[in-house]
Amino acid sequence: MDATAALTTPSATGAASADAVANPKIVAKNVNVHYGEKHALKDVSVDIAERAVTAFIGPSGCGKSTFLRCINRMNDTISICRVTGRITIDEQDIYDPSLDVVQLRARVGMVFQKPNPFPKSIYENVAYGPRIHGFARSKAELDEIVEDSLRKASLWNEVKDRLDDSGTGLSGGQQQRLCIARAIAVSPEIILMDEPCSALDPIATAKIEELIDELRQNFTIVIVTHSMQQAARVSQRTAFFHLGVLVEGGPTERIFTSPNDRRTQDYITGRFG
Template sequence: MDNVATAEHTDFEENTIAHTSDMGHSTATVSRDVRKTVGDIEAENPRMICRGVNVHYGDKHAIKDVSVDLGKNEVLAMIGPSGCGKSTFLRCLNRMNDTIDDCHVTGSISIDEQDIYDKSMDVVPLRAQVGMVFQKPNPFPKSIYDNIAYGPRIHGLVEDKEELDHLVEGSLRKAGLWAEVSDRLAQPGTGLSGGQQQRLCIARTIAVSPEVILMDEPCSALDPIATAKVEELIDELRENYTIAIVTHSMQQAARVSQRTAYFHLGDLIEVGSTEQIFNMPRHQLTEDYITGRFG
C-alpha cells in the first residue's frame, strides 16, 4: 500500500516537472497563460482583491502569481497538499509575513481599493480590519476576560469598563463560548480545553470587529466535536464577516465554504464555487486531489 502511494507520488512529480519545463520554453506571457488559474477568480461582491501575488522566502518561490477575490459575506476555503503555499498566501492577506525576515511579497492585494503592501499602508489598523485565527490555539497567558479585552484595549475601542464588559460578553456569545465560561472569566485562558481555546481565539479576533477573518487550519488541533462547533461558528460568522479559511480537510471545506480555491506547489490551480469544485473539477490536478489520488 505504502509502496503504491509512493510510486504514484513520484509519477505525479514527474508530471509537474514536465509541466514546469514546458513553461520554461515559452515566453513570459505564455507562461502566465499556462499557469493561469482555472475558474472564476472574481467574486460577485469583492471585499479583498488579490492580483499577481508572488511570495519569496529567500531563494524559495513560495507563491507564484496568484490572483483571487475574497467575496463579501462568503467563506473562501483554500485547500491543497502540504507545502502548497495556502497558509503563506493567507498570511499575506494581513501582512503577518512581515514578522518573517526574508519574506518578500510582490503583486497587489487591496482592501477598500487600497493596496495593503503600499508604503503608506499601516499594518496596525490593517490587522484590526483583517483579523486572524491561527492553526494552534494561542490564548495569551492571561485571564479569559483579558484575552478578549486585549484587542479593544490596545485599539482604544471602548470608553469604560461597562462597555468593555459588554463587548467581551458579546464576543464570547458570538463565538458560542459564553455559556461555558461566563462564570470563570477571571481564570486563565490557557486552562480551557483545546476547542474552547480556539473559540476563545476566534472571540478575541471578533472583539476588534474586523471585516475580514483569516483562519489558518483552525480545527487541525481539535477533536471532532470541537471541530463541529467551530465549523458551526464559522457558518454563523459569515453573515457579518468575510472569511478565508485554510484547511486540510476537504469535508470541512465542503461544509463551511461557498467558494473553494485549490493550491498546488505555490500555484493557484482552480477557483470556483465549492459545489462545482467538489462535484466537477475542471483541472486534472484538482480532480486528482479531490478524489484522493494524492494529498
C-alpha cells in the same frame, strides 16, 4: 499558468459565469512570495467574496497558508520573506507604504492553527484587542464588548462564571473559540483562519464549523484547511493550491463536483496529497 486566473477570467468550460465573484472584498493580482531563495507562491490572482466563507485547500507546503498570511501582512514578521504583486481590500492596496499595518490587522483578524490564548484571564484575552486599539471608553463598555464577542464565538455560556480564570486552562476547542472571540472583539471585516481545527477533536471541530457558518453573516472568512470534507461543509467558494500555484477556484459545489483541472480532480478524489 493560465489556471491561476480561473476565478477572474472566464474559462473554456462554460462554468465561468458562475465562477465570477460579484463584489469581491479582497482582490489579489499576481502575488509572488519568496522565502529567501525559495519561490513559495507563484503569480496568484484571486477574488474573495464578501460575507462568505472561502476555503483554500491543497497538499502541505502548497502555499495556501503563505497566501493567507499575505492578506494581513503577517509575513512582515518574517525577515527573509518578500512579497510582490498587489492585494487590495475594498480597493485599497494593503502593501501601500502609507498604510499602517496595525490598522490593517485590526480590520483583518486571524485565528491560528494551534490555539494560542495569551497566558491571561479569559476576560483579558478578549479585552486585549479593544484595549490596544482604544475601542472602549469605560469598563462597562469593555464588559459589553467582551460579552458580545464571547457570545458570537458561542463560548459565553461555558465561561460566563469564570471570566477571571486563565485562558490556557480551557479545553482545546474552547481555547480556539476563545481565540475567535479575541479576533471578533476588534470587529474586523475579514477573519483569516489558518487550519483552525487541525489540533482539535471531531466534536470541537464540529462546534467551530457551526460557528464559522454563523459568523459568515457578519464577516468575510478565509479558511485554510487540510480537510476537503471541511472545505465542502463550511465554504461557499474554494480555491485549490498546488506547488505554490493557484490551480483552480470557484464555487465549492462546482470544484467538488466538476473540477476543470486534472490536478484538482486528482486531489479531491484522493489520488495524491
